[in-house]
Amino acid sequence: MTPENGEVRGKRDAPCVVDLRKGELRIPSYSVRVRLRASLVRALAEENKLTPRPDFVLQLTSRGKLRIIAKRTPPPPQLSTPLRVVAVDENSRHGFALAAFDFGDRGCKLAYFEKLRPENHGYRRQLAAALQSYASAPTEEGRALLGQLLGQEPVKALTPERAREHAALARRKEKRLNNNFVQRVTARARELVREAAKEGRAAVVLVDPIDSETLRGTGLQGTLLRARRALENLCRYEGALFVELRASGRQCPRCGSWGTEVRQTRRARVYKCRRCGAVWDRDKAALYNLTTTYFERLRKGGRGNEAVLAERALAALRKWLSKHPNALEY
Ligand SMILES: [Zn+2]
The missing domain is CATH 3.30.420 (Nucleotidyltransferase; domain 5)
Structure with missing residues (x-):
């Protein structure tokens, strides 16, 4: 890692280099050069200022995403005022x-x-369940329930395939909002x-x-x-x-x-x-x-x-x- 002050942390010949001055990640042996988001560069610069400084590990997730993990274990604090x-x-x-x-x-x-x-998912969850059940068994009853939840107009052209897609979207949204909440806390x-x-x-x-x-x-x-x-x-x-x-x-x-x-x-x-x-x-x-x-x-x-x-x-x-x-x- 190369923080903004230019000194190099870690090995110079490391397989992967995170350059915070240029805001990029490089894997020289594969000629890979990835631009890092400005918010990530700021966050990494902030972590580098901590004492003791964290160690960083680069991880490739199963979904093919690169993740930078900061590790740090300072001694537990002595209880005293302030x-x-x-x-x-x-x-x-x-x-x-x-x-x-x-x-x-x-x-x-x-x-x-x-x-x-946290977000209240009552409606979202009910809707996802109704869409999912319509996708697997498109009955008139199911269509009527969706009509109540969404209004008649959007339901008119709804096919089981579209219902399945929308159900998945609603579930993903719930997950994303929950993750946001955890991050906020x-x-x-x-x-x-x-x-x-x-x-x-x-x-x-x-x-x-x-x-x-x-x-x-x-x-x-x-x-x-x-x-x-x-x-x-x-x-x-x-x-x-x-x-x-x-x-x-x-x-x-x-x-x-x-x-x-x-x-x-x-x-x-x-x-x-x-x-x-x-x-x-x-x-x-x-x-x-x-x-x-x-x-x-x-x-x-x-x-x-x-x-x-x-x-x-x-x-x-x-x-x-x-x-x-x-x-x-x-
Ligand atoms: Zn009292």
Whole structure:
């Protein structure tokens, strides 16, 4: 690989050369010269700036595509402040909710919050199934169902062959949108972790996985699982700590009692505590509770320094919440 500064990484006589100055990939022994997309060149240049620098492996996929894989295993971080905790909650309603809490000598703050929702494939899936069944057995009943889904006009000239093609297209589109979602989640998490590294913060990524029972039949199971594995890989690559644990957004972030749902909006499930009167967005509370659960576990089971850090972090979180009593509200 030849980064933009001109120095050569790897062997000069390697069978394949990635030249980022010229934006091309060369395989000299076959006189192959492939132009690389500008976005790929930018991404590779960015990866080359990391310390330690990644190793790159070129892979030819079974579909005949060239893939560049970056490998890197920095040592796991020492838990100390300044620290960033990225909390990720998987749920069937919003896909993922993400928050970043930053801890320093002067307490903590909520640096980031977002809900990331995967595409809803209900209609697309129903349509693909109807098209597929019409393709294999073109009945009047099937045609009528497609008429309801697509409108009468497009169905008039529909042949079984066309129906099969369209069904395949719909399935491919679903797959592509799901892949985009996984990429969106990991890209956001990567930004948050890299931002932390730039500020000299150690980073921990906490993931609360959804139990697969809840997802049965929603078609989301595979997508969320892939996103979780991608986050785990990302942590290994970026030198962040990856921890899976569970917490509930139904529990009051202030006093720990179980709340009841008082309202549902398009964007939030709003809960209220009958004991202390606190009101919160279930997704936000889930992330706050996930973070306190992590530090409580660390306080009980951690070695000396970690237990002290956990104790301070818990105090900082409580102080932050009492100073910003509305921060977890919708
Ligand atoms: Zn309460």
